[in-house]
Amino acid sequence: MRIPGLIAFFATALAAQSLDGTWHGTLNTGSQEIPFRFDLAGTGANINGTFFNGDERFTSTSGQLSAATLNLRWEYFAATLEAKVDKDAIDGTYSRARSKPMHFHATRTWMKPVGANPPWIGGLWILENVKSSKGESAWHFVVKQQGGEIAATILRVDGDTGTLSGWYDGAKFILSHFSGQRPDYVEVTPQPDGTLKLIENGKDSATGYRADVAKAKGLPQPSDPTQHTGVKDASEPFHFRFADLNGRMVADNDPRFTGKVVLINISGSWCPNCHDEAPFLVELYKKYRAQGLEIVTLSFEEGDQLKNPTRLHSFIARYGIDYTVLLAGDSSQAAEKLPQTKNWDAWPTTLLIGRVARVREVNTGFPSKASGELYALAKEEITAKVEHLLAESALSLH
Numbered sequence: 001m002r003i004p005g006l007i008a009f010f011a012t013a014l015a016a017q018s019l020d021g022t023w024h025g026t027l028n029t030g031s032q033e034i035p036f037r038f039d040l041a042g043t044g045a046n047i048n049g050t051f052f053n054g055d056e057r058f059t060s061t062s063g064q065l066s067a068a069t070l071n072l073r074w075e076y077f078a079a080t081l082e083a084k085v086d087k088d089a090i091d092g093t094y095s096r097a098r099s100k101p102m103h104f105h106a107t108r109t110w111m112k113p114v115g116a117n118p119p120w121i122g123g124l125w126i127l128e129n130v131k132s133s134k135g136e137s138a139w140h141f142v143v144k145q146q147g148g149e150i151a152a153t154i155l156r157v158d159g160d161t162g163t164l165s166g167w168y169d170g171a172k173f174i175l176s177h178f179s180g181q182r183p184d185y186v187e188v189t190p191q192p193d194g195t196l197k198l199i200e201n202g203k204d205s206a207t208g209y210r211a212d213v214a215k216a217k218g219l220p221q222p223s224d225p226t227q228h229t230g231v232k233d234a235s236e237p238f239h240f241r242f243a244d245l246n247g248r249m250v251a252d253n254d255p256r257f258t259g260k261v262v263l264i265n266i267s268g269s270w271c272p273n274c275h276d277e278a279p280f281l282v283e284l285y286k287k288y289r290a291q292g293l294e295i296v297t298l299s300f301e302e303g304d305q306l307k308n309p310t311r312l313h314s315f316i317a318r319y320g321i322d323y324t325v326l327l328a329g330d331s332s333q334a335a336e337k338l339p340q341t342k343n344w345d346a347w348p349t350t351l352l353i354g355r356v357a358r359v360r361e362v363n364t365g366f367p368s369k370a371s372g373e374l375y376a377l378a379k380e381e382i383t384a385k386v387e388h389l390l391a392e393s394a395l396s397l398h
Helices: 003-016 211-216 272-291 303-307 310-319 331-337 373-391
Strands: 021-028 033-041 048-053 056-059 062-066 069-074 079-085 089-096 102-107 123-128 138-146 149-156 164-168 173-177 184-190 196-200 204-210 241-244 249-251 261-267 293-301 324-330 349-353 359-364
Touching: 021 089, 033 173, 033 184, 123 211, 138 373, 149 173, 149 184, 164 184, 204 211, 261 272, 261 373, 272 293, 272 310, 272 373, 293 303, 293 310, 293 331, 303 310, 303 324, 310 324, 324 331, 349 373, 359 373
Parallel strands: 261 293, 293 324
Antiparallel strands: 021 033, 021 102, 033 048, 048 056, 062 069, 069 079, 079 089, 089 102, 123 138, 123 204, 138 149, 149 164, 164 173, 173 184, 184 196, 196 204, 241 249, 241 324, 261 349, 349 359
């Protein structure tokens, strides 16, 4: 019998066949099945996979398809997908650093059971009765709707959920998100009184009111990101001293920061909302560097990434970051290493420092493009503050 040769023949044929196109995946988090879109392109060592956050693409940095086995790596997530494949299905696991592997399954075809006569829920909502570990009383819920399909996001003080995509099933809207990070599943049920009932990941519920209705009723509003976190003494310089990725120590009194407007960005390459913020900081630095703006990211990573920060290097490369990035320590040590902060509990957090090295404002979190007008507003407000600080004369502030 020539079975080994036959197996090798089919394995070679599978590796050579095209898996190009859109696949419809589900991720099992252990408590929830998360549906999502997944694209594949290429063959052999040139294969790549792409997750989506709305229109934003997260494509693997390396891959291999051989002997009916698919391996994909996202270095900027420190994530790996390992699966068995055939022409109609992919089945395996998705793993990120320090996270338990999650079962991953994808098929070529998928029918969305869009129900008839979907109610209109597009617009801005305020979610009340929320369960927040950060002391918030309310969140924003931003919804874009086209027929029975919607794209939405929940915006909290530290950032949003990314794009929650979904459809109306005849009784409720079913929304989900997975872009290689922050898996989320939300059911939204319109109520007879015009409110919405939201259930997130099968357990956490909230009530949604139209933004104007919530305001008219005097209901709690979402937290102001400029008021959530502060510093203990704004009259004191904000101090830091950490190593850059070449091992050189850099402190707040480094000549590159003297007399400059400085944004101190508390971040981590593991943090989804930090990925949302990075392109904006790159844009800001490019526009205002010549006028005296400096940005320094204090990146807190997990222990294994501190020893070999491959994910942080890939994060920097993905977004084209050319401002200062310092490796500040383990994420669990952040509060200890930044003792001047007050009520700091969110990633990212950005401190705006004036030309005489004093904290002028602290901005908590950052929304993604999924937040629509609130995303645009956040960028406009931070940009305006930077322009104001740049316009100030150092002499006038002494």
